[in-house]
Amino acid sequence: MDRRRRKVLKAGGGMGIWAALVATGIVAPAMAEGSRNVAAFEARTLDEALQALGAAAAQDSGAIRIVAPDVAEDGRAVALTVSSDIPRTEQIAILIEENPFKVAANFRLSGAMTPTIHTRVKMARTTRVHALVKAEGRIYAARREVTVTVGGCGT
Missing domain, CATH: 1.20.5 (Single alpha-helices involved in coiled-coils or other helix-helix interfaces)
Structure with a gap:
C-alpha cells in the first residue's frame, strides 16, 4: 500500500x-x-509537574483509589486503575515519582463519563504512584507505593 x-x-x-x-x-x-499541558508532561521533578498541573497544594483524599500490584515484575507495563468517588470529577492525572518524566497520563472527563481510568504505565523503579483528581476547581491526591523488580524506563 x-x-x-x-x-x-x-x-x-x-x-x-x-x-x-x-x-x-x-x-x-x-x-x-x-x-495539551506541555509543561506538565515535560516536567523533570515532581514539584515542577505538580506546579504545572496546578496541584502544588493538593488535598489528600480517601475518595481516590489506586489499584496497582504491590510488586510489578516488569516495569515496562504496570497495570493501574485510578477511580474517584469525588462528585463532579473532571480530570484524573497519574504521576510516577521516580520516572524521568513525572506525568504518565492526564485524562479530562466529561460529566457523562465514569471517573475510572484503566491504563498501563512504564515505571523506572520502585516508587510512589500519585493520582490527582480535579473536581469543581479543587485538586485532590492519593498515593501508592509500587515495587518494581525490573525497570521499564531509561533516563
Whole structure:
C-alpha cells in the first residue's frame, strides 16, 4: 500500500473518531483541539509537574483509589486503575515519582463519563504512584507505593 495513502486513511479515521466523540458529547470540542499541558508532561521533578498541573497544594483524599500490584515484575507495563468517588470529577492525572518524566497520563472527563481510568504505565523503579483528581476547581491526591523488580524506563 502506498505510504501517502496509508497516512491519509489513518489521519481521516482518527478525525472521524474524534468527530463522533464530539458529536455524542463524550469529548468537549476544546479537548478535541488538543489543548495539551506541555509543561506538565515535560516536567523533570515532581514539584515542577505538580506546579504545572496546578496541584502544588493538593488535598489528600480517601475518595481516590489506586489499584496497582504491590510488586510489578516488569516495569515496562504496570497495570493501574485510578477511580474517584469525588462528585463532579473532571480530570484524573497519574504521576510516577521516580520516572524521568513525572506525568504518565492526564485524562479530562466529561460529566457523562465514569471517573475510572484503566491504563498501563512504564515505571523506572520502585516508587510512589500519585493520582490527582480535579473536581469543581479543587485538586485532590492519593498515593501508592509500587515495587518494581525490573525497570521499564531509561533516563
